Amino acid sequence: MTGGRAIRTILFPLGLLAAAGISRAQEAPAVPPDIQAEKRYLVDTGTHVPLALINSVSTKNAVAGDRVYLETVFPILAGGRIVIPPGSYVAGTITAIRRPGKMKGRGEFHLRFDSLTLPNGTTRDFRAHLTGLDGRASEELDRKEGTIRSEGNKAGDLRTVADIAAAGAGIGALAGIGSRNVGMGAAVGAGAGLTAALIGILVTRGPEAVLAKGTTVEMILDRQVQFDEGELDFSTAMLPRSRSAEGSGPLPSVKNQSGSSASRVGRIGR
Numbered sequence: 244m245t246g247g248r249a250i251r252t253i254l255f256p257l258g259l260l261a262a263a264g265i266s267r268a269q270e271a272p273a274v275p276p277d278i279q280a281e282k283r284y285l286v287d288t289g290t291h292v293p294l295a296l297i298n299s300v301s302t303k304n305a306v307a308g309d310r311v312y313l314e315t316v317f318p319i320l321a322g323g324r325i326v327i328p329p330g331s332y333v334a335g336t337i338t339a340i341r342r343p344g345k346m347k348g349r350g351e352f353h354l355r356f357d358s359l360t361l362p363n364g365t366t367r368d369f370r371a372h373l374t375g376l377d378g379r380a381s382e383e384l385d386r387k388e389g390t391i392r393s394e395g396n397k398a399g400d401l402r403t404v405a406d407i408a409a410a411g412a413g414i415g416a417l418a419g420i421g422s423r424n425v426g427m428g429a430a431v432g433a434g435a436g437l438t439a440a441l442i443g444i445l446v447t448r449g450p451e452a453v454l455a456k457g458t459t460v461e462m463i464l465d466r467q468v469q470f471d472e473g474e475l476d477f478s479t480a481m482l483p484r485s486r487s488a489e490g491s492g493p494l495p496s497v498k499n500q501s502g503s504s505a506s507r508v509g510r511i512g513r
Contacts, residue, residue: 281472282471284326286319292319293317309337315333326470353388371463
């Protein structure tokens with residue numbers, strides 16, 4: 244009995260220690276606060292993002308592959324906080340371009356958006372397409388294709404022909420006074436003016452498609468953009484000064500300039 248009692252006296256505390264170890268092993272370890280999952284913010288597909296051009300784009304000198312630089316002009320929110328502040332940078336690429344023809348066809352180009360950089364340097368590759376164009380711009384936007392086209396100028400061409408023909412008739416009438424045949428002189432002058440106007444139109448390209456620096460556009464996201472909370476700390480970031488106010492914005496319509504163009508041609512003819 245004495246030996247059995249001694250063995251039990253030794254094994255009992257060992258059993259207590261083993262049970263305590265198993266209990267501690269089964270307890271779930273606490274996750275330190277610094278490695279807990281960060282909150283994530285999603286900018287949903289279909290979000291509209293207003294932008295302003297930092298550099299100008301023209302079908303006259305641009306080629307496929309050229310880069311286009313823009314900046315956001317309005318804050319984008321997700322989860323109750325600003326995730327894309329104004330002054331964030333967007334980079335795009337011209338994927339296709341066509342100059343206007345001399346006889347027909349308008350200038351056009353297609354713009355693809357590639358990346359977004361927040362003021363603190365956080366960068367995301369994304370996909371988006373163009374869905375809105377500055378209301379002051381004379382260019383046209385094909386929303387389905389995302390193609391920007393220059394405006395047509397048929398009315399301007401007709402006005403140019405009429406103005407130059409009228410100027411030629413006036414010159415011919417003055418020349419006909421000396422020969423006492425004003426009508427013949429006017430007819431000859433009008434015919435010469437008409438011929439000159441038609442030649443000028445045939446050898447001149449149509450309006451180029453141009454988006455000037457400062458022009459505002461709007462893109463729409465084709466997929467979600469995700470940020471962790473730690474990537475949205477702008478406390479030490481220097482928010483860039485908006486450049487959109489420095490740009491001249493959209494160029495005036497070529498239709499509004501056609502009258503002055505005709506007068507210049509008329510002066511050259513004289």
